[in-house]
Amino acid sequence: xxxxxxxxxxxxxxxxxxxxxxxxxxxxxxxxxxxxxxxxxxxxxxxxxxxxxxxxxxxxxxxxxxxxxxxxxxxxxxxxxxxxxxxxxxxxxxxxxxxxxxxxxxxxxxxxxxxxxxxxxxxxxxxxxxxxxxxxxxxxxxxxxxxxxxxxxxxxxxxxxxxxxxxxxxxxxxxxxxxxxxxxxxxxxxxxxxxxxxxxxxxxxxxxxxxxxxxxxxxxxxxxxxxxxxxxxxxxxxxxxxxxxxxxxxxxxxxxxxxxxxxxxxxxxxxxxxxxxxxxxxxxxxxxxxxxxxxxxxxxxxxxxxxxxxxxxxxxxxxxxxxxxxxxxxxxxxxxxxxxxxxxxxxxxxxxxxxxxxxxxxxxxxxxxxxxxxxxxxxxxxxxxxxxxxxxxxxxxxxxxxxxxxxxxxxxxxxxxxx
Numbered sequence: 001x002x003x004x005x006x007x008x009x010x011x012x013x014x015x016x017x018x019x020x021x022x023x024x025x026x027x028x029x030x031x032x033x034x035x036x037x038x039x040x041x042x043x044x045x046x047x048x049x050x051x052x053x054x055x056x057x058x059x060x061x062x063x064x065x066x067x068x069x070x071x072x073x074x075x076x077x078x079x080x081x082x083x084x085x086x087x088x089x090x091x092x093x094x095x096x097x098x099x100x101x102x103x104x105x106x107x108x109x110x111x112x113x114x115x116x117x118x119x120x121x122x123x124x125x126x127x128x129x130x131x132x133x134x135x136x137x138x139x140x141x142x143x144x145x146x147x148x149x150x151x152x153x154x155x156x157x158x159x160x161x162x163x164x165x166x167x168x169x170x171x172x173x174x175x176x177x178x179x180x181x182x183x184x185x186x187x188x189x190x191x192x193x194x195x196x197x198x199x200x201x202x203x204x205x206x207x208x209x210x211x212x213x214x215x216x217x218x219x220x221x222x223x224x225x226x227x228x229x230x231x232x233x234x235x236x237x238x239x240x241x242x243x244x245x246x247x248x249x250x251x252x253x254x255x256x257x258x259x260x261x262x263x264x265x266x267x268x269x270x271x272x273x274x275x276x277x278x279x280x281x282x283x284x285x286x287x288x289x290x291x292x293x294x295x296x297x298x299x300x301x302x303x304x305x306x307x308x309x310x311x312x313x314x315x316x317x318x319x320x321x322x323x324x325x326x327x328x329x330x331x332x333x334x335x336x337x338x339x340x341x342x343x344x345x346x347x348x349x350x351x352x353x354x355x356x357x358x359x360x361x362x363x364x365x366x367x368x369x370x371x372x373x374x375x376x377x378x379x380x381x382x383x384x385x386x387x388x389x390x391x392x393x394x395x396x397x398x399x400x401x402x403x404x405x406x407x408x409x410x411x412x413x414x415x416x417x418x419x
Contacts (some may be wrong), residue, residue: 003188012091017387020091023070030071031077037074044106047097049064086322089394090387100397101366101404108405112120131320134330136280138259142232144330145278149233153213157269158378159371163187164213167274167304168410170359177197183367186360190304191273192270197270197353197414198302200225207267207294211259214240214253220271221252228267230258261286266296274303276339276409278331281317284338285346292347292417301349301415303339310335327395336411343415353414361410362403369396 014021020217026382038056041048047059049067060064068074073093076084088094096103134140152411159164161184169186170193194216199207202224211231219242222225231237237257244253270291279287291301308316313335336354345351372379372392379389 001383023072024079030074033077043130064102065291101400104401145232158375221249288347295417303413349415360407365400
């Protein structure tokens, strides 16, 4: 039986965004969501204003405000808490009064106690699972990567810095506001640190898993390394090749459209920056076994990975979230424990060095979101409508809140294959 619908926003394309144009009708769960919001608001430094203008819990006027503009907000949250908050923002069912990440961060800090234990147990029994077609086998991985990274090189260029680096930067001071250098300098510093962890220098045979738009390959080649980089994104491959050619480094760099599992040969070093999140837990053993197979004895693996605490990873590994539905299909953020375990058991690699810099990612994301919002007109000219722009603003702010709250971290690893 189809779910009854309520409230269709008039400026949302129902064919492109069917679940945004049509809010589910879930009156019983909506009532529970309304009570839950009141409970959360009582202990969170974020004000809440309801559609009738009332404020159910007294709030400090200095706090950011979550302004609920439609009762559809409660129906979306009641139908699926993991997906409903983001879809409600995309639909305009709520707005932040103040910065969007400032509204989301206190909720991220209370992530474990927002929902009562009995409700979490009930939710796990009914919440949707990952679609089978988003498994990260060879076909699914190519499709999943294309859905995000092949959107448009021009789109990414609007909010990334000149290095076209789409991963956490490493600033010259710790913290969300520490450091004096700009984003491009911080990205080059990050790449250099990954290359140092892998021992990359003149003559080093390097495999890069996940090309991005070519910055790591460029910096490795400038050190005199011989780089083989693989990607599943046609858009990224095209621009990365153009950047390599413009730098005159074609003799040092090869970029193939290839699944990492199909790479053959032996390398002195393997590097991978924020690609493991797209592998999926089912394929972590194969991922690390492949790297172990490709590394020469004593070779180094330089890894940059987003991580989450192990207990949270175990609790969420099967859940289908807003991020999966709209941003990164098929992915799972690993825990540090999972990385160390699979690296050793499946890849024969031990960790030599490990370093976390999550607040630098919050700062990176804030840079990106500021640029993205400022470029709204240019994004629209590329053919991305208002719903898409709200989706990406929410994604960037939601991610920033995750790192600011400590729910997420980003870590550098130096791993070595047994000699």
